[in-house]
Amino acid sequence: MANARIGIIGGSGLYKMDALKDVEEVQVQTPFGSPSDALILGTLDGTKVAFLARHGRNHTLLPSELPFRANIYAMKQLGVEYLISASAVGSLKEEAKPLDLVVPDQFIDRTKNRVSTFFGDGIVAHIAFGEPICQSLALVLGDAIASLNLPDVTLHRGGTYVCMEGPAFSTKAESNLYRSWGATIIGMTNVPEAKLAREAEIAYATLALVTDYDCWHPDHDSVTVEMVIGNLQRNAVNAQKVIQETVRRLTENPPVSDAHSALKYAILTNLAKAPAETKDKLGLLLQKYL
Ligand SMILES: CSC[C@H]1O[C@H](OP(=O)(O)O)[C@H](O)[C@@H]1O
């Protein structure tokens, strides 16, 4: 299958990339079922990339319904080594205002109903997740944003993304609790993706687009989908500029990432004795270690 070293997952409000050229739509099948939608292969300034609309191009999938494993495995099948997640988030800090961009470096997982591993069925692995975001990729992403000097947009490097289950937004008590933990932003999608990307040895970083102040802020009405999408649409052009510049920099200078060898010390099972069916299913992830 066509080799795209860089993948992009577009979240709420980012259902396509206008700058993509030589576009080809591919229906990818994986051992974990079908991804959220067709993957869009194309080139950005000559670099091949794979784009996927996380909730489907018509936004038909709830965060809890997302086929996270199929989405990440499909990226792996296409040859992706660097994955950029563009995501709408609520802000939990006054200084991260709507339309700002955050490149988080930590997560707090509050999901309850997600499958976040490829392993099981006779093969056990425990990846390190102390640094859940690839810091080399985050650096390239942050530098790309900074270089663009986007008007009225502040870049926040680092910060903690709370991943909640949803689909209802938080209560004020929850929002204030997350603030008391020092968290910066909140969304519903990135933790399962980041865990699976790490298991798939794909470097993963998040471009978080602030769309609202969640519900804690005394001067802002509580969050609505209208507010999120309105601000995201205002920001979609910026998001695409950032992605294009990040792809340009990654092409010029692909960074070394610990994520690319994440399974090296993570697999506990003696693979020689592991069930053949599971080895087949996880083929792409395990091939280096068999
Ligand atoms: C439309 S508001 C809630 C929705 O937006 C975020 O999506 P994504 O991370 O895919 O940009 C959030 O996580 C929720 O899924």
Ligand SMILES: Nc1ncnc2[nH]cnc12
């Ligand atoms: N306030 C919020 N909570 C959870 N997910 C979001 N996505 C965008 N805004 C959000």
